[in-house]
Amino acid sequence: MNHTAPFPLPEPLNTAALTQLKKSRYNIITGFKSTHTIVHNLLRETGFLVPQDKAALIDAILDDPAAHAHEPLLEPLLRAGCLIPSDTDESALITQKKIDFETRQEDTLTLTIIPTYQCNLKCVYCWEDTKDSNDAMPAEAQERLLQYIEAQLPSFSALNIEWFGGEPMMAYPVMQNLSRRIDEICKSQKTPYFCSLTTNGTMLTVERFEFLLKYHTRFFQVTLDGPQALHDRNRPLKSGRRAESLARENPEALGKELLQFAKRGTYDRILQNLRDICDQVRGRFEFIVRLNVTKETQPYLDEFLDFYRSEFGDDWRFQLYIQGVEEHDGKRADEMSEKYLDKTEDVVDSMFDAAIDRDIRLNSLRVDGPGDLMCKSRQKNTYFVNSDGRFYKCDMCMNDKHVTFLGDLTQEGALVENASNLQDWNTIEPPGYCKDCVLQPLCFGLKCPYYNTIEGKTRCELFNSHSAARNAVKTFAQEGKYEIYS
Ligand code: SF4
Ligand code: SF4
Structure with missing residues (x-):
């Protein structure tokens, strides 16, 4: 540095x-x-190391x-x-950094595309309202989106696509079609194009991974929830969870057979996909394996780190991201209420140190530098596109009556923009307490405008989190970014 x-x-x-x-x-x-x-x-x-x-x-x-x-x-x-x-005046320097950051970002068109809200899992801590029926983006919505991209691209120097869901791979044909066509558009306009994918990993076979890699996806993220028994209970197949609850309600009628089905987990499938990718795929990519930590996972953390080290520790394309499960008000909040960690920062800090001692490459999501912790929803030219092809500023409330709604695409792919909502959204100010937060240079007080300002939560969960900052700089040290002074 x-x-x-x-x-x-x-x-x-x-x-x-x-x-x-x-x-x-x-x-x-x-x-x-x-x-x-x-x-x-x-x-x-910047910084440095001393003995x-x-x-x-x-x-x-x-x-x-x-x-x-x-x-x-x-x-x-x-x-x-x-x-x-x-x-x-450090506050004035932060304001200047924010202006510089936003100016740099303006050159990039960033679209988080939600090809479907369907998900094949029913994770206990998921707050998303996933769909059971097939709502994959229809062909005509894909066409409008492609026309929009083609028309907009000359105004930008790069295109960034983020695949999100539901589980985006439930609509893999949509991803394939859009990937191929966007690639053609970007090639014809000589515009660089890069993608990332957040997936549960159950459907990420080598064949699909290689397709996505070919079409510029360089960042992947999946979640493993610690030991297999816990993961399988916390992240069951949707079909399994439904069967389990039916079996609980009426065990005699539904019996052992259904319970067996309910126990079908997802751990083996995800792990096998990761192993295959690690062993068979050459080329550059970054694969973040996210570990959600709760009170239940805590006793098995050392075991998990040893296991992760033996599986992926020698491949620095794989990075472990350790995260305490955050409290949300979603549908399954009651099920989770007893499971949140008491001292999340202490647990995550000690896991970071234990992982570093094992030479496991760590990732500290989005806290590499100024602006990285700011929600992209607050950046210009950055939109969520839902499976109907509608544009929003945030995926937490995709409701057309809400300030997050930005507009629809016409048949010709022109955005009929809700200028008033866009103006309201773009002028959201940080909550006052952010001036006392050590992370302000990273997020400019805009980590989550939806929860922290629009919804007015009591306090941002990362308020003054020295732990998040400490763990970020530890990853810099792991990567050899610091000079050593003695
Ligand atoms: S505003 Fe908050 S909820 Fe909305 S996309 Fe950003 S981080 Fe997510
Ligand atoms: S409290 Fe949250 S939004 Fe405010 S500066 Fe800290 S991390 Fe950013």
């Missing part, structure tokens, strides 16, 4: 100049592998730089923006 310093270093570094410094509000200092300490500044986007025994000295310099005028570690601290002139 080697950025140009945004703050002038005090010249000369004499005691008087050093008394005019203050600590940045966005310093993250954390241990790494029991041997080193990471020193990072989220606003400056672990220098951690106390770093704190002392930050508390009183003038008393450490001849200390060699003073300079990297200044360069990382951990010590800044006392009149620096």
